[in-house]
Amino acid sequence: MTSKKSPKKKAAIASFQPTDQNGQRRVVITGAGTINALGHDVSTTLEAFREGRCGITQLDFRDVERLSIQIGAQVHNWEPADYFNRQQILLYDKFTQFTLLSAKQAVAQSGLNFEGALGLRSGVILGTAGGGLNTWDENYRAVYEEGKNRVHPFVVPKLMNNAAASHVSMEFGLRGPSFTVATACASSNHAMGLALQMIRSGAAQVMLTGGSEAMLCFGGVKAWEGLRVMSKDACRPFSANRNGMVQGEGAGVFVFEDYEFARKRGAEVLAEVVGFAMSSDAQDIVMPSAQGAERAITGALQDGHLNPDQVGYINAHGTGTAANDKTECAAVAHAFGHHADRLMISSTKSMHGHLIGGTGAVELLACIMALRDGVVAPTINYQEPDPECALDVVPNEARDADVEVALSNAFSFGGLNAVVALRRV
Structure with a gap:
């Protein structure tokens, strides 16, 4: 027995396009997870974005009194024993712990089960700059300060940059393309962009992607102090009286999958x-280049077949440094021309700090919020207009807006730039 489909149903089927204008598979996000200074999950983080809440506090760890910089966006009320057993804690550095928690949230939201054939067609690409920095710090202390001659046999697998990606692949049985990207502050965006390309090309059907960082320990902050780019009081992106960045920690993980698979x-x-x-940039190891950043922005628009006037919001790299x-x-301004005056651009680092290799992943949540909920996260701590930052930086309060396309910018030390474009579905 056959039945006639309604005209409405026919129209819906006809409008579905499994590939983009280049004939490549379309890629969608079906799950998200995070832990950061604003919250231990996505809903709490988005609530903080809407409220313009600041997660930057006094740092609390060993020898913090020896540091010149004593503030950061630290994850508080973190008890690893609430999530992991004793054996796992011995094997997981904090950056891996953050990643696994975020990945579990993302997979749970997606509803995916990777048993069988799907696990063979799924992988994980994550970004981190420092990897197991807490493990480095603890074991340098043990050897050089306490005079111990032996360290735990699992120190290397605990501190290696690919530890989080490896443990995520084992946790969910992801047997496809899996690796870690380390491009300083652009690590997460590079990881997510490569995950997009894996699915587009057919190399994978589902990818877990994002990034994490846990540099808030004595050695991690002391190293950044040497650069003299850190603020002692607050992160004030785009404000004329800004005086530096503030470090954060945490993770963000997403489920990217083939659009047709998700639809079915x-x-x-x-x-x-x-x-x-x-x-x-191919120019300087620490000084950014406007031309390099512009090429990444315009490249993302071209890759997405987007016109500048379709973009409503940009989550800026916005570190708070001059x-x-x-x-x-x-x-x-150069990339968008006249449309730049109608763009909203904000830096959520003013709230969750700079997560270095994990920063783009947490910031992608602000882009998703703008697209799905019609709420643009603010740049808090904004006090004085800067003529060289004369854009709509959504100062201090979140804004309701109809956003069709959002960009996430990431520009790292070493002059490595990565921009991701998202569209409302």
């Missing part, structure tokens, strides 16, 4: 990943 299984889609581009903020604003 009835998955809830958070957003579509439509564009990605990366560029290299060099980054004015360079990024110049890059956005």
